Amino acid sequence: MSASGNDKDIPRIVSSRWDLADGHTLERYVDTGGYEALRRAVTSMTPDEITEEVKAASLLGRGGAGFPAGVKWGFCPPGVFPRYLVVNGDESEPGTYKDRVIMERDPHLLIEGSLICCYAVGITQAFLYVRGEMALAQERIAQALNDAYAAGYIGRNILGSDFSVDVVLHWGAGAYIVGEETALIESLEGNRGMPRLKPPYFPAAKGLYMQPTIVNNVETLANLPWIVSNGGAAFADLGAERSLGTRLFAVSGHVNRPGVYEVEFGTTTFRELLYGERYGDGIRHGNELKAFIPGGASAPWLFEEHLDLPVEAGAVGDAGSMLGSGAIVAMDETTDVVKAAWRVVRFFARESCGKCTPCREGATWLERILRRMLDGHGRPSDIDKLLDICDNISPQITWPPKQTTICVLGPSAVSPIASAVMRFRDEFVAYCGGDGEVTVPVLGKAYLSQPPTVGATP
Amino acid sequence: MPRFTSENAALADEIIGRYPRPRSAMIPLLHLAQEQDGYVTEDAMEHIAELIGATPAEVLGTASFYEMLKREPVGDYVINVCTNISCLLLGGEELLAHLENRLGVRAGSTTPDGKFTLEDVECIAACTEAPCMQVNYRYFHRVDLGDVDDLLDDLRAGKLAHEVPRHGTLSRVRQRLPEDRAGNAMPEENVEPAWLSHNGTSDEGAAP
Numbered sequence: 001m002s003a004s005g006n007d008k009d010i011p012r013i014v015s016s017r018w019d020l021a022d023g024h025t026l027e028r029y030v031d032t033g034g035y036e037a038l039r040r041a042v043t044s045m046t047p048d049e050i051t052e053e054v055k056a057a058s059l060l061g062r063g064g065a066g067f068p069a070g071v072k073w074g075f076c077p078p079g080v081f082p083r084y085l086v087v088n089g090d091e092s093e094p095g096t097y098k099d100r101v102i103m104e105r106d107p108h109l110l111i112e113g114s115l116i117c118c119y120a121v122g123i124t125q126a127f128l129y130v131r132g133e134m135a136l137a138q139e140r141i142a143q144a145l146n147d148a149y150a151a152g153y154i155g156r157n158i159l160g161s162d163f164s165v166d167v168v169l170h171w172g173a174g175a176y177i178v179g180e181e182t183a184l185i186e187s188l189e190g191n192r193g194m195p196r197l198k199p200p201y202f203p204a205a206k207g208l209y210m211q212p213t214i215v216n217n218v219e220t221l222a223n224l225p226w227i228v229s230n231g232g233a234a235f236a237d238l239g240a241e242r243s244l245g246t247r248l249f250a251v252s253g254h255v256n257r258p259g260v261y262e263v264e265f266g267t268t269t270f271r272e273l274l275y276g277e278r279y280g281d282g283i284r285h286g287n288e289l290k291a292f293i294p295g296g297a298s299a300p301w302l303f304e305e306h307l308d309l310p311v312e313a314g315a316v317g318d319a320g321s322m323l324g325s326g327a328i329v330a331m332d333e334t335t336d337v338v339k340a341a342w343r344v345v346r347f348f349a350r351e352s353c354g355k356c357t358p359c360r361e362g363a364t365w366l367e368r369i370l371r372r373m374l375d376g377h378g379r380p381s382d383i384d385k386l387l388d389i390c391d392n393i394s395p396q397i398t399w400p401p402k403q404t405t406i407c408v409l410g411p412s413a414v415s416p417i418a419s420a421v422m423r424f425r426d427e428f429v430a431y432c433g434g435d436g437e438v439t440v441p442v443l444g445k446a447y448l449s450q451p452p453t454v455g456a457t458p
Numbered sequence: 459m460p461r462f463t464s465e466n467a468a469l470a471d472e473i474i475g476r477y478p479r480p481r482s483a484m485i486p487l488l489h490l491a492q493e494q495d496g497y498v499t500e501d502a503m504e505h506i507a508e509l510i511g512a513t514p515a516e517v518l519g520t521a522s523f524y525e526m527l528k529r530e531p532v533g534d535y536v537i538n539v540c541t542n543i544s545c546l547l548l549g550g551e552e553l554l555a556h557l558e559n560r561l562g563v564r565a566g567s568t569t570p571d572g573k574f575t576l577e578d579v580e581c582i583a584a585c586t587e588a589p590c591m592q593v594n595y596r597y598f599h600r601v602d603l604g605d606v607d608d609l610l611d612d613l614r615a616g617k618l619a620h621e622v623p624r625h626g627t628l629s630r631v632r633q634r635l636p637e638d639r640a641g642n643a644m645p646e647e648n649v650e651p652a653w654l655s656h657n658g659t660s661d662e663g664a665a666p
């Protein structure tokens with residue numbers, strides 16, 4: 001697979017077995033080079049050497065926040081044991097579909113990556129937290145764990161070494177907020193899945209049972225076998241700026257070829273992903289693109305003038321949005337943006353854990369106001385009111401968002417509203433009347449972006 | 459109003475034994491109760507409380523946070539239709555409305571014969587396969603309205619028992635931790651793992 005506009009041969013690091021009907025079995029996994037990286041790690045590398053390779057790879061977390069994995073591992077306080085790994089397989093950010101594919105089609109890759117992490121960090125028990133609704137992923141992982149234990153890849157004295165760890169499969173019961181790492185830990189402790197107050201800021205210092213805990217996303221961990229086998233430098237040869245290696249993107253919505261694609265990180269552009277014939281292959285019926293979500297429902301929307309941006313964390317951040325969880329949703333010219341914003345906000349209102357007032361009340365009010373507009377009872381003052389509520393959740397509606405809340409779910413509800421209101425104010429006026437006056441400050445760059453002027457010279 | 463059967467109580471003990479703290483088994487045991495009875499009964503919650511050393515109110519407190527844990531009977535088949543953004547754009551609402559018409563119930567309710575419960579759900583991580591839905595948490599991708607009618611007929615006729623187990627059953631494969639597992643990492647035991655001492659002595663570390 002190679003990204004166009006670039007003659008490098010791009011390896012498939014996390015999706016290499018997706019086309020195999022039996023890629024999820026131990027036999028096929030081992031046949032195709034599986035568990036060789038683990039063997040190499042435990043027989044010929046020290047834990048520190050592995051961490052150094054992961055730092056050299058500059059592997060950014062793929063769960064949403066994009067924090068470098070090697071650096072995070074280094075936050076475990078020295079001399080404090082036991083340490084735990086909690087694998088975040090709770091994938092539920094609207095638009096996001098990639099971790100489930102890994103868990104269903106290549107569960108051993110995730111297990112091998114998790115084991116490498118445990119070896120590097122000195123972790124003696126790992127919990128693989130899979131989203132509750134993913135029954136097939138749970139079955140595939142349970143089978144894979146049973147087989148890997150029997151073959152000596154997990155358990156006591158792995159591959160004859162002194163490395164011993166248990167990996168326990170655990171699954172949730174339906175709650176988006178549990179994807180937030182401290183809520184994930186609360187849930188694993190048997191509690192309501194509510195984010196913890198910070199500080200402590202990093203579960204690596206105090207996490208599960210208040211012990212050092214690494215929380216990593218499924219895709220993040222799935223990169224580790226390749227990094228151990230090929231070296232961090234080879235990984236860092238791919239990609240650009242801060243965004244190295246490859247990355248999975250789910251391209252959905254109004255494109256001709258929706259799908260989950262592994263592409264070179266940092267260099268591939270949104271235009272290639274939405275219009276390239278191997279990827280999205282253009283907007284359906286030849287329609288115009290109205291807006292796209294670049295990184296899951298929490299991300300501010302981007303527009304046609306952003307199409308040539310590379311999928312690079314820094315570049316997208318500078319434009320006022322984020323790559324988040326690798327979820328690109330295209331909306332064509334027929335999309336009712338008031339309705340689209342309402343549907344995304346309803347999600348956040350429903351999924352708010354209720355711990356902080358601005359999020360619990362604010363998201364609910366936003367949802368009700370938008371619902372009222374759609375029902376034909378919009379009021380001229382509603383447009384400014386929507387933004388006023390947003391400003392209460394995330395002061396000045398800026399990017400990266402400020403927050404009055406414990407976690408960023410609250411500010412996430414602001415993104416779709418500020419995006420839709422600022423760009424498509426006429427459509428809101430059509431629902432509400434009035435002149436669409438906005439008195440609330442809105443500072444986020446993506447919200448202020450203007451369509452390119454036709455005929456302008458670059 | 460059932461507690462765990464003796465077989466499930468034994469399984470519950472095994473599950474509790476996988477965690478350094480028994481309370482961590484809370485959600486797995488709630489799922490086990492739902493698998494046994496189709497929903498989570500009050501007696502099951504009391505039994506779980508006894509097993510993990512919590513109060514019944516604490517078990518209810520946790521259970522009530524999570525959407526999948528039903529505290530009242532639901533249909534044999536719980537149909538979850540995604541209407542979140544990617545599915546909304548490609549007919550998720552129409553699919554839901556079609557099912558409401560066909561089943562004669564609104565989203566959030568159960569047919570009088572107890573066969574189907576219909577739900578309007580958030581993103582189920584199949585966004586590139588929109589519109590999509592699940593029946594008892596088994597996926598149906600790129601669903602068209604004609605297919606869905608056939609699917610309902612097949613479910614009613616019990617033809618899909620293999621693909622779609624009864625409500626409450628998630629993974630049909632159970633993890634089995636072997637006798638000689640590594641063992642729970644107990645928070646009160648601050649022991650440095652043996653292999654970490656390889657750091658700095660890599661040349662005389664593990665055998666090649």
Ligand SMILES: Cc1cc2nc3c(=O)[nH]c(=O)nc-3n(C[C@H](O)[C@H](O)[C@H](O)COP(=O)(O)O)c2cc1C
Nearest residue numbers: 061062063065088090091092179180181216217220
């Ligand atoms: C509301 C909310 C939901 C989240 N959901 C997920 C999720 O489903 N999966 C995930 O990996 N990370 C999710 N995250 C990010 C996690 O908190 C955490 O940053 C991530 O799991 C760390 O792994 P990584 O560094 O490998 O990306 C979520 C964060 C927030 C605030």
Ligand code: SF4
Nearest residue numbers: 353355356359405407
């Ligand atoms: S921001 Fe929302 S979801 Fe996050 S802790 Fe506060 S109330 Fe809960």
Ligand code: FES
Nearest residue numbers: 540545581584585
């Ligand atoms: S939006 Fe429907 S599955 Fe993600």
